[in-house]
Every structure is written in structure tokens, then in C-alpha cells.
Amino acid sequence: MSIRVLVVDDSSFFRRRVSDIINGAPRLEVIDVAINGKDAVEKALKLKPDVITMDIEMPVMDGITAVREIMAAIPTPILMFSSLTQEGAKATLDALEAGALDFLPKKFEDIARNKEEATAQLQQRVLQIAARRGLLRRSAPPVRAAATTQSRPTTANRVEPLASRAPSSRYRASGKSYQLTAIGTSTGGPVALQKILTQFPANYPHPILLVQHMPATFTAAFASRLNSLCNITVKEAADGDVLKPGVAYLAPGGMQMMLEGRASNCKIRIIDGGERMNYKPSVDVTFGSAAKIYQDKVLSIVLTGMGADGREGARMLKSSGSTVWAQDEESCVVYGMPQAVAKAGISTEDLPLDRVAERVLIELKRSR
Structure with a gap:
């Protein structure tokens, strides 16, 4: 049985590129694409994919908000695509805290020496996190809001040691x-x-x-x-x-x-x-x-x-x-x-x- 993937990105070029790579793996199949976070939430609820690849910066609803809503409604392994910048790092950490399982740079050349290696890495990441789907659905833990403060913990927000x-x-x-x-x-x-x-x-x-x-x-x-x-x-x-x-x-x-x-x-x-x-x-x-x-x-x-x-x-x-x-x-x-x-x-x-x-x-x- 194929691992069913929903690809989410506001760029038609990137949606097509990611879809081609994923469909190139024998066990993977792109079942649909979404053009923004709102579209992603709706299609996740309807199609119940095994894995979702998610962009962070999108119109209508950003990727981090979409991750929170999906994880609250139908916990699904999510792979984020992010930029290798300071802002990209903060946003990616927010996405991981919201419930995403892993991330990759949007520029594939940043993770690999050639096209073949980048293709293999993306396919492997999707296959690896797909194995968590059953456990996520069974446990469905409450999602904590991402931290925004950079101060030391206060009595109100620190975890009791x-x-x-x-x-x-x-x-x-x-x-x-x-x-x-x-x-x-x-x-x-x-x-x-x-x-x-x-x-x-x-x-x-x-x-x-x-x-x-x-x-x-x-x-x-x-x-x-x-x-x-x-x-x-x-x-x-x-x-x-x-x-x-x-x-x-x-x-x-x-x-x-x-x-x-x-x-x-x-x-x-x-x-x-x-x-x-x-x-x-x-x-x-x-x-x-x-x-x-x-x-x-x-x-x-x-x-x-x-x-x-x-x-x-x-x-x-x-x-x-x-x-x-x-x-x-x-x-x-x-x-x-x-x-x-x-x-x-x-x-x-x-x-x-x-x-x-x-x-x-x-x-x-x-x-x-």
C-alpha cells in the first residue's frame, strides 16, 4: 500500500517539483496539493493523508497555524520546508513546537551535493516520518502554543523542575x-x-x-x-x-x-x-x-x-x-x-x- 502525501505550498513551481520527487519513489504517492494553510487544513480533514509536506510562509493561513489546526484535529506527520535564515530558523522551531516532526531547507542544494542526493533525502524523510502516523493518531496530545518570549522563565510560565x-x-x-x-x-x-x-x-x-x-x-x-x-x-x-x-x-x-x-x-x-x-x-x-x-x-x-x-x-x-x-x-x-x-x-x-x-x-x- 502506498504512503499518501499531501503537498502544501503557494508556489506552483515548488508544488510540482516536490510532487515529482515524491511520486518518483515506489512507495510514495501524492494524492493532492494545497495552495495555502487553510486549503491544507480542509484537505487534511477530507483526505486523511499519511504525511503532509508544508511550506511556512503562505497567504490566507501560514504553515505554522495550519500545523496547529491539523495536529489538533487529525494528528498527521508533517515535514516542513524552511529557509536557512534566522527568521526561517525561528519559524521552523515554532512549527516543530506546534507539532511538525521534521524539516528540510527549501533550497535542496543546501542539504545535498547533487540532485540525486537531494531527491533521496526528501524521499527518505517522508518514508521515515510516515511510520509515526499510527502513534500520533492514537496519542493525540494537546498542542502547546509556541513560545514568543526570550526572557528567563517566570514563576507563571516555567516548568516545575x-x-x-x-x-x-x-x-x-x-x-x-x-x-x-x-x-x-x-x-x-x-x-x-x-x-x-x-x-x-x-x-x-x-x-x-x-x-x-x-x-x-x-x-x-x-x-x-x-x-x-x-x-x-x-x-x-x-x-x-x-x-x-x-x-x-x-x-x-x-x-x-x-x-x-x-x-x-x-x-x-x-x-x-x-x-x-x-x-x-x-x-x-x-x-x-x-x-x-x-x-x-x-x-x-x-x-x-x-x-x-x-x-x-x-x-x-x-x-x-x-x-x-x-x-x-x-x-x-x-x-x-x-x-x-x-x-x-x-x-x-x-x-x-x-x-x-x-x-x-x-x-x-x-x-x-
């Missing part, structure tokens, strides 16, 4: 001692990271390294958004940053984040991504670097994402005596990266997304 709540009896701490938390993720990661980090208290006991596969123009906006929502401090990592407790450092897009020095006075080094690396930033690079300096003192987690980035870095961490956990299949947007770690026998626990923060804080509270 889990450290102030009664611990669950479901988990038991290992008794290990840690000096660093490291998290790697890709597709579905922005929402997953927000869900986890907003539950950490301001007095989180050590630094946090974040590696999210994202274009260079997106990481600064994403770090700023997380910082506005979290009790901890979140920043885009800069070369020479000294790691501090309660601060999360997001690897810049297009670059690699490594560590140097000793655990007691560790610094971040941001280096060129390199042409041979598939991922910039790469979870493997950052995890491997952390293993060399922190040895058995790292609590690491591999979250939702395509591919296997993080497996070899996680292997190095485990060999050094550190702890490796993975997100479970059911709560992942794409069960690629966590699956690679789990299948290799590297992770010791597979956790649902809504329990990751709780599990981390139990582990750290009991280990100190």
Missing part, C-alpha cells in the same frame, strides 16, 4: 558518580531536548553537552529558545568556553564540538566540520572526546534520530566505564540512532521520552 517533586519508585540509581551529561540527537530532537531540559533544576550539578543535527543558522536560535524556557542556562557553544555546572552547551551547526584539558578545568574546542564527516556536528566526535577526558564520569543519552551517529562515541564512553542510555522505540520520531546503540549492546537502559528527565535526576541525586 522534577528535583522538587517526589521521586518515582520505578527507577533506582546505580550509585555511580558523574561530572558531565552528554546528549546526542537528530530528527525529533528539538522537541525531545526541550521536554527534557525544561525539567532540569537551575542547580543542575554539572555541565551538559548537547549535539543536535541542525544547520548552522538554526543552532543559535534553538539555544536562545531553550534558554528562554529552561531553569538551567543554555547557550550555543563557543570556542574556549570553560564548562560550568548548570550550563548546557549546544554544538554549533556545521562545526564539531570537542573537549580539551582536564575534567576539573575542561574547555570546549569548536573546529571545522571537515568534508569527510557525514554529520556536522557529530555525536560520535563529541562523545569520543568526552570519553577521553571524563573517562567513567559521563552520563550519556542517545535520543531520536536517523542513522547511527553516536554509536561509536557511545561505545568509547562505555569502554571508559561511563553510562549510556537510549530513548525507546515507541517515543522516538525516528528510531535510528537509539536503535544503533541498543542493537550494539551499548545502552544499559531504554527510556521513554517522558521519563528521561526523571531518570537522570534520580541517578544524579542518589549518586552524589
Whole structure:
């Protein structure tokens, strides 16, 4: 059975281009197109597609509003098309928070070296997120409005840190001692990271390294958004940053984040991504670097994402005596990266997304 796709864009040229690519895959079929957000909502309700590709800037109703309405009425995997600009980054993050699962640049040359590679990437993304349709329809969670403030959380809008709540009896701490938390993720990661980090208290006991596969123009906006929502401090990592407790450092897009020095006075080094690396930033690079300096003192987690980035870095961490956990299949947007770690026998626990923060804080509270 074909995966039925609704293509939404106000440009007839782009609708035709995307439709041709999608129809070129054996398992994919474009069942209709929509010319604006209002048209998209109406056709989503009528046709019940398996996947929707959505532009952001459109007349009548923009893509973000359309995503909210579709997710509230008939939750459907949605792939956004965005521009690689600061404004495009903010709008894309709004769309992901509204319920979209993934995004791609509208200029396909920004994600691939040639036409064939760009075509394969788009087809693969549609196929990957299509697998979430059944779970979305069954769970249908309420959609939260996108954040607009860039100030620190107030008493009214901050998430109550889990450290102030009664611990669950479901988990038991290992008794290990840690000096660093490291998290790697890709597709579905922005929402997953927000869900986890907003539950950490301001007095989180050590630094946090974040590696999210994202274009260079997106990481600064994403770090700023997380910082506005979290009790901890979140920043885009800069070369020479000294790691501090309660601060999360997001690897810049297009670059690699490594560590140097000793655990007691560790610094971040941001280096060129390199042409041979598939991922910039790469979870493997950052995890491997952390293993060399922190040895058995790292609590690491591999979250939702395509591919296997993080497996070899996680292997190095485990060999050094550190702890490796993975997100479970059911709560992942794409069960690629966590699956690679789990299948290799590297992770010791597979956790649902809504329990990751709780599990981390139990582990750290009991280990100190």
C-alpha cells in the first residue's frame, strides 16, 4: 500500500517539483496539493493523508497555524520546508513546537551535493516520518502554543523542575558518580531536548553537552529558545568556553564540538566540520572526546534520530566505564540512532521520552 502525501505550498513551481520527487519513489504517492494553510487544513480533514509536506510562509493561513489546526484535529506527520535564515530558523522551531516532526531547507542544494542526493533525502524523510502516523493518531496530545518570549522563565510560565517533586519508585540509581551529561540527537530532537531540559533544576550539578543535527543558522536560535524556557542556562557553544555546572552547551551547526584539558578545568574546542564527516556536528566526535577526558564520569543519552551517529562515541564512553542510555522505540520520531546503540549492546537502559528527565535526576541525586 502506498504512503499518501499531501503537498502544501503557494508556489506552483515548488508544488510540482516536490510532487515529482515524491511520486518518483515506489512507495510514495501524492494524492493532492494545497495552495495555502487553510486549503491544507480542509484537505487534511477530507483526505486523511499519511504525511503532509508544508511550506511556512503562505497567504490566507501560514504553515505554522495550519500545523496547529491539523495536529489538533487529525494528528498527521508533517515535514516542513524552511529557509536557512534566522527568521526561517525561528519559524521552523515554532512549527516543530506546534507539532511538525521534521524539516528540510527549501533550497535542496543546501542539504545535498547533487540532485540525486537531494531527491533521496526528501524521499527518505517522508518514508521515515510516515511510520509515526499510527502513534500520533492514537496519542493525540494537546498542542502547546509556541513560545514568543526570550526572557528567563517566570514563576507563571516555567516548568516545575522534577528535583522538587517526589521521586518515582520505578527507577533506582546505580550509585555511580558523574561530572558531565552528554546528549546526542537528530530528527525529533528539538522537541525531545526541550521536554527534557525544561525539567532540569537551575542547580543542575554539572555541565551538559548537547549535539543536535541542525544547520548552522538554526543552532543559535534553538539555544536562545531553550534558554528562554529552561531553569538551567543554555547557550550555543563557543570556542574556549570553560564548562560550568548548570550550563548546557549546544554544538554549533556545521562545526564539531570537542573537549580539551582536564575534567576539573575542561574547555570546549569548536573546529571545522571537515568534508569527510557525514554529520556536522557529530555525536560520535563529541562523545569520543568526552570519553577521553571524563573517562567513567559521563552520563550519556542517545535520543531520536536517523542513522547511527553516536554509536561509536557511545561505545568509547562505555569502554571508559561511563553510562549510556537510549530513548525507546515507541517515543522516538525516528528510531535510528537509539536503535544503533541498543542493537550494539551499548545502552544499559531504554527510556521513554517522558521519563528521561526523571531518570537522570534520580541517578544524579542518589549518586552524589
